[in-house]
Every structure is written in C-alpha cells, then in structure tokens.
Amino acid sequence: MGEVSKLLADYGPAFGQALLLTWKLTALSFVPGFLLGMVVTVLRLLPLPPLRFVLTGYVEIFRNIPSVALLIFIVFALPDLNVLIDYEPSVILTLMLVCSAFTADYLRAGINTIPGGQMEAALSLGMRPIRVIYSIVLPQALRAVVQPLTSLLIALMLSTSLASQVPFPGRELTALVSKIANDSAAGIAAFAVAAAIYVATGLLIAWAGATLEKKVRILR
Amino acid sequence: MSRPLEEILFGNPRPQVQAAMRAVSVAAAALLLLLAAGVAFRFHTAGQLDARFWEFFAWPTTWAFLATGLLGTLASAAMAAAIALALGLVLLLGRLAPLRLVRWPSIAVIEFLRGTPTLLLIYVCFLVLPQAGIKLSTYWMLTLPVGLSTAAVVAEVYRAGVLAVPRGQTDAARSLGMTEAQVFFLIVFPQALRYIVPALVAQLVIVVKDTTFGYVVTYGELMQNAKVLIANYHALVPVYLVVALLYCLVNYAISSASKRLGGPMH
Numbered sequence: 127m128g129e130v131s132k133l134l135a136d137y138g139p140a141f142g143q144a145l146l147l148t149w150k151l152t153a154l155s156f157v158p159g160f161l162l163g164m165v166v167t168v169l170r171l172l173p174l175p176p177l178r179f180v181l182t183g184y185v186e187i188f189r190n191i192p193s194v195a196l197l198i199f200i201v202f203a204l205p206d207l208n209v210l211i212d213y214e215p216s217v218i219l220t221l222m223l224v225c226s227a228f229t230a231d232y233l234r235a236g237i238n239t240i241p242g243g244q245m246e247a248a249l250s251l252g253m254r255p256i257r258v259i260y261s262i263v264l265p266q267a268l269r270a271v272v273q274p275l276t277s278l279l280i281a282l283m284l285s286t287s288l289a290s291q292v293p294f295p296g297r298e299l300t301a302l303v304s305k306i307a308n309d310s311a312a313g314i315a316a317f318a319v320a321a322a323i324y325v326a327t328g329l330l331i332a333w334a335g336a337t338l339e340k341k342v343r344i345l346r
Numbered sequence: 347m348s349r350p351l352e353e354i355l356f357g358n359p360r361p362q363v364q365a366a367m368r369a370v371s372v373a374a375a376a377l378l379l380l381l382a383a384g385v386a387f388r389f390h391t392a393g394q395l396d397a398r399f400w401e402f403f404a405w406p407t408t409w410a411f412l413a414t415g416l417l418g419t420l421a422s423a424a425m426a427a428a429i430a431l432a433l434g435l436v437l438l439l440g441r442l443a444p445l446r447l448v449r450w451p452s453i454a455v456i457e458f459l460r461g462t463p464t465l466l467l468i469y470v471c472f473l474v475l476p477q478a479g480i481k482l483s484t485y486w487m488l489t490l491p492v493g494l495s496t497a498a499v500v501a502e503v504y505r506a507g508v509l510a511v512p513r514g515q516t517d518a519a520r521s522l523g524m525t526e527a528q529v530f531f532l533i534v535f536p537q538a539l540r541y542i543v544p545a546l547v548a549q550l551v552i553v554v555k556d557t558t559f560g561y562v563v564t565y566g567e568l569m570q571n572a573k574v575l576i577a578n579y580h581a582l583v584p585v586y587l588v589v590a591l592l593y594c595l596v597n598y599a600i601s602s603a604s605k606r607l608g609g610p611m612h
Contacts (some may be wrong), residue, residue, distance in 0.1 A: 173356040176375035190597035192558035203582040255355040287463035313474035325461035
C-alpha cells in the first residue's frame with residue numbers, strides 16, 4: 127500500500143489525465159462508430175446488390191482485422207500513399223471503423239429478433255419501406271442490442287490501450303504504465319492502479335448498460 | 347421469422363419501382379467503381395504500384411517467411427486457447443462454489459482479468475516481471491497474458507452455458523444418487539458445452555487478434571515478421587495489405603465455422 131500512495135503522490139495528476147484521455151478516446155470513437163454502424167445497417171437493407179456486396183465486405187473486413195494491424199496500417203503505411211493522419215485521429219479512426227462494423231453486425235442480429243408479421247402489418251397499413259425501417263425496425267432493433275453494445279463499449283474502452291503503440295503526445299493509461307515501468311521500479315504498483323481504474327470503468331459501463339437494458343428491453 | 351426482412355420490405359415492388367431500383371443500383375455500382383479507381387490512382391501516383399514494391403511477393407522465400415509468422419501466430423493462439431479453456435473451467439468451478447471463501451476470490455479474478463486490457467497484461471510480463479527477476483520467453487510473454495484474459499471471458503461463457511442447462515437435469519442426476527462432481531462433469535457440463543460451442547469458437551477470433559501484440563515483445567508472429575519484411579524491402583503498404591488480408595482470411599474462416607456450428611443442437 128505504501129508503494130501505491132507514493133506512486134499516486136508522484137504520478138497522481140498524470141493518472142488523472144491518462145484516465146480522462148482513455149475516456150475521451152472511448153467516447154470519440156464509440157459515438158461516430160455507432161452512428162456509422164447504424165447507417166451501414168440501413169444501407170445494407172436496401173435492395174441495391176452492389177452496395178450490399180461492398181458493405182458486407184466492409185463489415186467482414188473491419189470485424190476480422192486485428193485493431194493493432196489496422197492502426198499500424200493507418201499510421202505507418204498511409205503516409206506512403208500521401209494520406210497523413212495525426213496520431214490521435216488515427217487511433218480514433220481505427221476504433222471507430224472497428225466499432226461501426228460490430229455495431230452493424232449486432233444491429234442486424236437485433237433486426238432478426240423482430241417478428242416478420244410486424245413489417246407485413248406496417249406495409250399493409252400503407253407505410254413505405256423506408257418509413258417501416260426507421261419507425262418500426264430500427265427502434266426495436268436498437269432496444270434489442272443494448273447488451274451487446276454495452277460489451278462492445280467496454281471492449282472499445284479496453285482497446286484504447288493500443289494508443290500506446292503510437293508516439294502520442296498525451297498518454298492514456300497503458301502508455302503511462304509502460305512509461306512508469308521503464309523509468310522506475312514502481313511498475314507493479316502502477317499496473318495495479320491502472321488495472322483498478324480499467325476494471326472500475328468497465329463495471330460502471332456494465333452497470334449503466336444493465337440499467338438501460340432493464341428500461342428498454344422488449345420481452346417476447 | 348419465415349422470410350428475411352429485405353424480402354418482406356422490398357419483395358414485390360411495382361414495375362416502375364423495380365426499374366428505378368435497377369437504375370439506382372447501376373449508379374451505385376458506377377460510384378463504387380469510381381471510388382475503387384480513385385484508390386488505385388492514388389496508389390499509382392504515390393508510386394506504390396511500382397514493381398519493386400511487389401516483386402518480392404513472387405519469391406517463395408517471402409511466403410515461407412510469412413507462413414512461419416502465421417505458424418507463430420497459430421502456435422501462440424492455440425496454446426492461449428488451451429490455457430483459456432482449462433483455466434476458464436477452474437475459474438467457473440470457483441465461481442459456482444457454494445463456499446464464499448472460494449467464490450468471491452474467483453469473481454475478483456474473473457472481473458480483474460476481464461476488465462484489464464490484454465496489452466496491459468503483456469506489458470506486465472514484458473516490463474514488470476523482469477524487474478521482479480522473472481524472465482519469460484517471448485512466446486510466453488505473449489501467450490500467457492492472452493490466455494489469462496481469455497480464460498476469464500471463457501469462464502463467463504461457460505457459466506452462461508451451465509445456467510442454460512435445464513434445472514431438471516441436475517435434480518434427476520442427484521436423485522439417481524450421483525455425487526456433486528458426477529452431476530457437474532457427467533451431466534451438466536457436457537450439455538453446457540453444446541450450447542456454447544459457437545461462442546467459444548468466436549472467442550478464438552479474439553485470441554488470434556490479440557496475438558497481434560506479439561510484435562510488442564518481438565515474438566515471431568505474423569505482424570512481427572511483417573515488420574522484418576518491411577525493414578528489408580521498404581514496402582510498407584503492400585506488406586501491411588497482404589498481412590491484413592491474411593488475418594482477415596484466418597478470422598473469417600474461424601467465424602464462418604462458428605456460425606455453422608451455431609445450428610440447433612437438440
């Protein structure tokens with residue numbers, strides 16, 4: 127315990143900043159990733175074969191590519207194609223792309239839980255297919271995927287640790303721990319503090335997700 | 347659901363709508379092709395289509411080297427998966443134990459391993475353990491953390507499976523005079539496994555992805571070997587594209603297998 131309090135005295139503010147950066151990266155990649163995933167889901171429903179084909183490829187690629195490989199490609203290979211993206215936007219872009227692919231996949235599964243009769247009923251009331259999608263299909267699909275999206279958000283939060291793989295000016299938690307472990311012998315204490323913060327953040331997200339889930343879920 | 351949603355929504359449009367859809371389809375295809383052409387042109391102007399960036403892919407040595415990397419990836423992933431399956435079972439038994447003294451530490455370990463990034467655990471094995479005088483090989487520096495963090499997830503997957511086994515099974519087994527161990531290992535767990543095979547296989551994708559961190563500890567897996575290739579040929583874009591494609595193919599194969607296994611078991 128003595129080690130931890132000494133560590134916090136030395137690096138307390140640094141840990142605070144690292145935590146804020148971790149949260150910021152998580153939020154900035156989840157929100158656009160989620161919205162993009164929703165757009166991809168809707169576009170994949172449209173009866174346009176070429177678009178469907180390309181978007182299915184998009185989802186499969188970004189669901190299956192390791193995030194690190196994607197990040198390294200964006201940071202180190204894209205400059206060779208004259209596309210220069212700064213380190214922080216690169217991390218956010220990586221996580222956003224991966225998040226959008228998983229969101230699209232989960233939403234599709236959520237859509238499959240809706241009984242087909244609902245759509246038939248809506249159509250027979252004279253609704254246009256697009257109207258059916260955004261007022262019947264999407265709201266129910268969204269309510270069905272709260273739990274997987276909560277897991278996705280936690281996974282995304284843990285994935286922000288890969289920001290430590292690029293020379294970032296700011297340090298998120300994992301980068302901070304590796305720096306402390308390099309500089310001093312306080313590695314174990316630093317690791318314990320960072321792990322506690324990650325676990326606490328994850329539990330917080332899980333609790334928020336479970337609360338939301340209880341409110342919006344549809345019992346079938 | 348009897349018919350897929352797309353068919354219900356757009357199943358039998360009127361002729362004019364059908365014609366319009368076809369026109370939009372063609373337009374979309376043209377747009378996407380234009381986009382692809384734009385990307386190809388970008389490669390061309392950046393000089394990335396030059397022969398010197400691609401010719402080494404015609405050499406068998408390049409592929410042998412990438413295959414070695416892929417084997418390294420698979421060796422690490424397989425061992426990590428084995429650790430996860432075994433340790434996950436131990437954690438599950440602890441999690442389900444009636445004794446609080448066993449249950450609470452198990453929950454703590456599961457939450458800790460599940461809630462910590464694998465990369466952070468790798469850094470512990472890589473930077474912190476040597477300070478404490480424990481020296482691991484690069485293989486274990488990668489495999490152990492990946493296995494540990496997967497074990498916690500697997501324990502939760504197991505638990506979901508065990509909870510899904512109907513309670514009557516347990517009661518019937520007990521009334522036949524089986525011991526608790528027999529009930530669990532002969533009746534409940536085998537059935538639980540059947541429910542969760544797809545989830546376990548899907549978890550394998552995450553293990554393969556996590557082994558990408560091998561280059562952090564310079565273990566010779568696919569990503570690390572890609573870095574070596576790049577250092578030799580200065581061909582970042584082609585090598586990373588090929589490696590990304592290899593990862594996608596391996597993981598896509600695993601996820602398709604998991605979807606095929608996902609059919610009803612009873």
